[in-house]
Amino acid sequence: MASLDTVIYGDVTVLDLIIFAISVVIVVIVAKVVSLYLKRALSDRMERGELDKLIRGIQVAIILLGIWFALPSFNFDVGQLLVVGGTVGLIIAFASQKIASNLSSGIFILIERPIRIGDDIRINDISGTVEQIRVLSTIVKTYDGVYVRVPNEQIFTSDIINYVTNPARRIKYIMTIGYGENVDQMMHVIMTLFDEHPFVLAHPAPTIFVSALGESGVEITIYVWVPSRVWWSVKTNLPGQIKELFDREEIEIPSPQRIVRFTSSPTGSEIEGGS
């Protein structure tokens, strides 16, 4: 038992250190249990991002509180510790500017909130869904399911494209129909499809117009607004529906074609051909 009374530094003995370590472990376990309980109780009542932030905040508070109560076992002067801690903090901050930069960027990201958990974003070459916003870094899951850790400083100093901050997004389609088709009828059937589609927004209304008279046919441009949250599914789903509709209405989508005229032929007749 004599070894437990061995003084390590000042009045701090090995026993104090063990008690402190056990206290910290207990506090971390308590914080984990509380966070698990909160997750179970609130997961169906709160948005995931907000819940994560709440749990993280409570965990940090419990751990800090536990350490605060465990410290007297060292007979530390807490006031003195704060002063020393502040000084050490400054030294660490100067010594590790990158970490400090990431930390302050993380705080600014939390305040400014250009991204939130669950948002679809692009930062530089990284596209995906925001999984976690941590103090030093942000976790993005790419659309291929790859885990990417982006330092907060990089996020803060880069152009952020957030695809879902605005509630609605516009989709543009360009399609071509044959010169022999009735443009009004084609527009009417497409508008009917949009009217019946739940996520093609009623306002702003869809726009459809002849944008060019092309080499192979009449070029039609379509703009539709959809809720940002379902943008991808609507964007990938509508062309197939339009194609089905054209097939049903027997509206031709022409292949590239060119009319070739031979002004004279060996037999003297005129030949027309297309490809």
Add this chain to the structure above:
Amino acid sequence: MFGEFDYTFRYDSNDVSIHVDQSEGFYKYFRKSAGESITKAISGGSGIMAINPVEPVNLPQEVTSYLEIHFTPVAVEPASTQLVYLNFPIEIGVFLESKGDFDILDIFSLATPKYSLYGPPEEGIITRYHESPVSGTLPHTDRLKEGVVSLTIANTSRSWIEVSRVVLDCRELFLYYSDIVSIIARMDILSKDIADVRSENRPLREGMKPSVLLSKARKTLIPEKIPFMMEFGVGD
């Protein structure tokens, strides 16, 4: 079809067929409507099934909690109140109830869903969109598809205001049903651009039952009960 039933319940009409069978040691819930068939197993047989209208913002996928109703413009004179009746689409929720706890089993609708944007694309809100006739008397509705909104429009401004839409926050909605489905709402117009809208927790007629709503069944935490502020205009 609306009400609380045990598992022997059966409902068949041209549009909807709902029943629960007992097979392979389970109760099985079957629903057929609008070309869609659903089968779900239910464990335990001591529960009650509650079927009632719910807030119409869940199908085909939940993208908003707001309902926007467009109607024929009504010019409301300054410092006056006008009562109008509108209709709104409903969705039907099938809940399992046991020991006072509700859980959603199925949601379906006989109304066609359509969504819209209230306000500009950069700061507006997505809404479930519905166009309704406006009436000074209680309109006739098919209660499996539509409900009635009794909307009191109070113009507190100093000028005539033309009102042609109302946006209701479905997290704060109170739905009642009997032979009709109803919401009582009040719209306090502050200017042609701004109005406060709230749903009142009372039935349109005596004897109507309150609906179990999804926001309540999901036990969603709603931090504050404040009226929804329409800040992008009350007219077209």
